[in-house]
Amino acid sequence: MMKDLIKDQYGLLYSSELLLSIILLIFIIGVVANLSDGLNEKMLSEEEILSLERIAIESSDYLLNNPGNPENWQEDVGSDNGMVSKKIIPGLAIKNKNVENSEFYSESASDEMIMSNAISYNKLIKIKNNYDSLVDGNLFNDSVRSSMAIYPLNSEIKPIEMGYNFDDEDDNVNDNEIVTVNRTVKCDFYSNFVVYNFNDLELYGDDYNKDMFCNHDSNPNLTNHSNEGKSLWLCKNFRVYKESLDEYNYYLISDESVKNTGTYWILESLNRTNENKEILNQEVIDLNPFLMEDLENSSENIYSIHFNVLKNRIDDFKTVLVAIPKNMTDVLISNDEMNYDYFRVQDVNFILKAGYK
Ligand SMILES: [Zn+2]
Incomplete structure (x- = not known):
């Protein structure tokens, strides 16, 4: 019994000595490792x-x-x-x-x-x-x-x-x-989704000349869209295939500033003409429901879109017609990217x- 105790005391002493030296060793290794880390950083030639x-x-x-x-x-x-x-x-x-x-x-x-x-x-x-x-x-x-x-x-x-x-x-x-x-x-x-950049007319300003046939000019039953006075008509035609509506969502996307421009717009198909211009005051307009109406029973149709813009507000008229692939639409919406600026080429710092x- 007594012998065992002495033995234990020795054993205890021995093991606490060992423990101390292990701790000391770990500490030294740590210091050396830290030092050499620091040295390595400074050593990058x-x-x-x-x-x-x-x-x-x-x-x-x-x-x-x-x-x-x-x-x-x-x-x-x-x-x-x-x-x-x-x-x-x-x-x-x-x-x-x-x-x-x-x-x-x-x-x-x-x-x-x-x-x-x-x-x-x-x-x-x-x-x-x-x-x-x-x-x-x-x-x-x-x-x-x-x-x-x-x-x-x-x-x-x-x-x-x-x-x-x-x-x-x-x-x-x-x-x-x-x-x-x-x-x-x-x-x-997303500029590659753009079908038309209507504010290209900025380039022409007062001298803007319609370069595209407008059905309102040739149809005596419709108000003429020739340009005179304080506002100008900007008219574009585009063709849509029924299959395109399965693949793309068509939107009219405008900069926030469009609300201050007093711009009116008309969307029509050539066999469903329309005289009622509406004020353009929404930034995102889903066109698919309208396009779909004419494509229920035909494989393609020609549409025309007309804008009446005040000449002195042209700089704030920033509108694009876009066709976004259906699988991308949710991505753009959830990332808050359905904004006019995302459909323009932009300068960035890389x-x-x-x-x-
Ligand atoms: Zn027109």
């Missing part, structure tokens, strides 16, 4: 920073000047379910589209031309939703951590940020070891940040 800078600049140039590889990579089904192919190299550039009255219309452009410094909003959102695989993995080969963002100059449009959060307070990344590339570019947002892991 000028060469390493230059090389990081080169990576960031070259990647930005690639992203902004190439549509990516394959160039329609955003249509890859994997980008919707997080199973992105390792072969995709993302790019943001827009291939020039030769569509009349669209934002990117240019008579001389060939279909193969890449818009310089113009990025696709759709591609940017695909990158945001698959950042780890497309950027960290495929673009940077997991060698750096990075973030991307666009900051629209128009404050009506929300910034988009993605990737690593370098601003995180808990993270001790030294600011000197992050490189930042900042470029002002154009972003298309920011790419990169740091070593």
